[in-house]
Structures are given as structure tokens and as C-alpha cells.
Amino acid sequence: MQYRRPSPRLWLARQTVLGLTSLVLLAILGVSGGLLWGLPGGLGGIGASLVLTATSWFVERGRYRSWGYLERDADLVVRRGLLFHRLTVVPFGRMQFVDVTAGPVDRLFDLATVQLHTAASATDARIPGLRSTDAAQLRDRLATLGEARASGL
């Protein structure tokens, strides 16, 4: 089976945030470099901020691409991580509750994060960047499946 991916809007949202932060970074590094060491300092600051932005762009892209989730017969599989790969398997019967959150940036892009909670606090099953309608559907589906297969502690 194929892993399902977060909405491409998540990548758009991440890039927007990255762009805004890098603009601020560019201004700070460029101006402070320029004030301290004149023109070469300013150019150096701008160059450094560009390098930083490019690096984080690649890292963010890798992270975005690493997210994936898979609904199987009896469990949900979530994978993530660029440098440190993580894969979490949660049986539907073990879900205590499902939680849908959307921050300000998420709402701007009509996105939401679905998080599964089990009785174990270490469980870390989170799917970010779903379209809010998809997130609501997934939440309802998970809740139904969880109820159908619920088992006691």
C-alpha cells in the first residue's frame, strides 16, 4: 500500500514561513554587517543569510517529503523524519482520543494537524498539514474505527 502524504499546501505554508523569517534574517544580518564592516560586511551578511535560507529550504523540503501515513486494516502507521527516521504504529483499538489542531498559519492555508493519543504518553502519532475537511474526515473515521475495535487497558 502507498503512504498518503500531507497536502501540498503544507509545503506552501512552510515555504511562506521560511520566506518571511529569511527576509527578517536578511535585513538583520545585512544591516548589522554593513554597519560594522561597511559594504563587504553588508554583502557578507546577505550572503550568509542566503546560505542559511537555502540550507533550511532543503531541510524543510526533506522533512515535508518524509511525512506519510497509512491506514491499514487494524492500525494506523505514521512515518516522518529526514535525518532521524521515525515510524509509529498505533492499533485502532488503542486510541484514547483524536485531536485536531490548527494554528494561525495552518488556518491561513486551510490546514489542520491530526494527533492520536493512546494510554501511553510516549506514543507520538501526529499527521500535520491535512486539508481541514480531510482532517475532519480522518478524525471521524479514526474515531469510528477506534470505537469499533476498542479494547480495555
Add this chain to the structure above:
Amino acid sequence: MPLASSQAPALAGTWCRLHPLSPVARTVISLGVVVAAGLTSLSGQQSSSGQTVYMVAIAAAAVLVVAAAVVSWLVTRWRVVGDELQIDTGLVYRQSLRFPLRRVQAVDVVAPLTARILGLAEVRVVSAGTGHRQHGRLAYLSNQDAAAVRAQLLALAHGLAAETPEPPARPLFRVDNGRLIAASLLRGAWLLVLVLVAVAAILAAVDPAGAGGAVRQGGSDAATSLISAVVTGIVALGLDAARSVNGDFDFTIGQAPDGLRLHRGLLQKRHETIPYGRIQAVRLIQPLLWRPFGWARVELDVARQPEARHQGEARQLAHLLAPVATLDQARWLVAQVAPGAPATLTRSGAPPRRAWFRAPLSYHYLSAWHDDRWLVTQTGRVRPATVIVPLEKVQSIRLSSGPLLRALHLANLRIDTAGRRWVAAALCRDADEATALVGQLGDLASRARRISW
């Protein structure tokens, strides 16, 4: 509504108060503190008018403490209806607690020193939850009532008739008190103290050779502060040892048809019952300084949140199978609660040799084993620990790998249960094997849940 003061009707569904002496048992200590603090400052007062003011203040504080306890006793009532324990409490903020007994994780009877003198005990019902108010506490009942309440709550928790008498427990294991004391004193932290002593000794040896007065001054200052650190450390370790001896003295464990019975305590007696099927994990640990003697500690995990820290509850409620036992006894105990699961693993479950590059120190302890009912993993460097998890309790399975592990084609596998303390970790497994294990364990766990042994 008539409130009976004898406890028996509460089990039949009539609202009851707690034992009339409970305000006394609850306030004796705080009253003592108030009076002692007051008298200490009283002796510092010179003028007679100042003394009078102080006396009045002490009396008022004492009256307040007693009144609060009495009011709390007056407004608290409890009963058992159907298979639910109900507690109503609070004067200003009314609180109504309902505990479905089928969800009960454990029932404890605790008797602190003051309550023991008065012949009282507290019944504590533990359910799986997140809030620190999740425990149903009945403080206090008389000893017989506490035993009766516990028997009935456990019977109800098992879905039996409420009148089912508490089944007799078969003694399983008893910890030797001498060994307990020795083991409590053998803490790894002593090594740190030893290092500090060595540093202090070196400083003291170097110091007299120092020629300049200023140098000598500085050297002896450092030595003094080191010595005081050492003394503090020794006192803290001694207190810690005394606390664990006090908590686990006369540790006995019995096997009853409805669960494991634990009795322990020197000043404060505790009787805990863990229903079968509530055990989320079993852990066997061998601390560094115990290994020469071949001792081990066996712990149990049930689904419960550690309580507020200031009460030290998390520590007190640590469920133990044995605070200290020989390795053979520990293996035998594990076999009693987890039949078929090995308590210590052989090297046949070891990760591939290349895992040594990732975990050079702990490699010779890493191991994992599973059948269709249990998963056993072994980890640790100075304190090797074996965690045994019943597969029907698995909450989630996690697979992770960092750059180094991936370069070695290895992965870490972690199994979570609802017990919040330990995670069964099969570290540095071959990546393909780990991926296969994820699927396999998932299937086995869902089968184990359906069979529910």
C-alpha cells in the same frame, strides 16, 4: 438524608461518613507542627503581652486546623452503588467522584503511623487517568472496614457478587530484611561520594606542600567545601536508604485468585492489591553494586499516573514484585506473573555484531525475544534492565533510526504500554528484521488482544 457512621451500609448503597476518628488521624501531625513552631517563637518573646498574643495565635491556628479537618469529615460521604464507588466531598468546591469499579487498576490499603495507632487505614482506589485527583481515597476507615471495603471493591472489579469474601492469598515470596538493608545501602551514588573523597584527599595532600599563604588558604577552602559536599551526600544517601528500608520493610507478596497481594512497610504499613491482567509490564534490574552479590530488583507497572510530586506518591506507589532478590528468586517471580517469558535473555536474541559501533558499552546486554504472548527486551550499561511486556497490552510500536544507525543498516524498535514508566526497547536491530518485527508484533498484539489469555 440520614448518614450512618458504621461502614457496612455504605457497601449496600447508603451514604456514609468516614470513621469519626479520621479528623484526629489527619491533623495530629500538622497540629504538632503548628504548636511546636508556635512554642519555638513563643520562647523568643520577652514581654508578657507579646506572649499572650502568641498564645492566642497558636490556639487560633490549632482550632483552624482542627475545624478544617472536622468540616472536611462532615461534608465527605461515600457509598458503593452497583459497580460504582461514589465519593462526595468539599464544602466550598463540591466534588463528586465516581469510580467505575470495572476500570479499577489497583486497590491499596495504606496505614500511616498515626492512623495505625488509632486502628485506622486508608483505602485507595487507583484508576487509569491523567489528573492527580484520579485516585479515590477513603481516609480513614477502621481496619476491619478497610479490609471489607477492599474485598468488596475487588470482587466488584472482577465482576463478581459484592458479597464474595476476599479469597485467601497463598504466600509467594518474602524479602529478607537484612538483605533489604544491605541492598538499600549499596547505591551507585556512593561511587560519586568516593570520587569526591579521593579529590578531597588529594587536595589535602597537596595543600601542605603549597608555599604561599594565599595558595594554602585557597586550597583549604576548596577542601572544606568538598568535605561539606561529601558529608551532605552521605547524609542524603543515608536518608534515602532509610526511606527505602522503611517503605519496603517486611516485604511479602502473596498470590490470591483475584490478584497479587503486597504487604510492606515499617512505620507506615501498606497493603496493595494488583488485579491480574492489569500488569502492563514487568522489569528486572540489576544495579551495578548489586551484581557482585547476584541481586536483582523486580518491578511491576500498571496504568496509573504518578501523583503530585510534593506528596512523594510516585515513589511510594512504585509497584514492586521484590525490592531485592537473588537472581534465581527474581527469575522464579517473573515466571509467576509472566509464565513462559524468560527473565534474562541469552545472546541468541542479540543484535548483529556491527551494532557494537553504535553501542560499544551496552552491546553485550542488548537483546530481544518474543513469542506470541510476550515481548522481552534487555538494555542498559551500568544497570542492565529486562522489560517484559504482555503483547495484548501494546499501545503503539515505534521504529526509529538516526544517520549512524542507518549507515550500519540498523534500527531501534520501541514498544509502548499504558504503564507510564518504561518502554520496551529493542535497540540496534537489523533494519530489515526490525521492519518485519513491526508488522509481526502488530499482528501478534491484535491476536493477543482478542484471545486475552
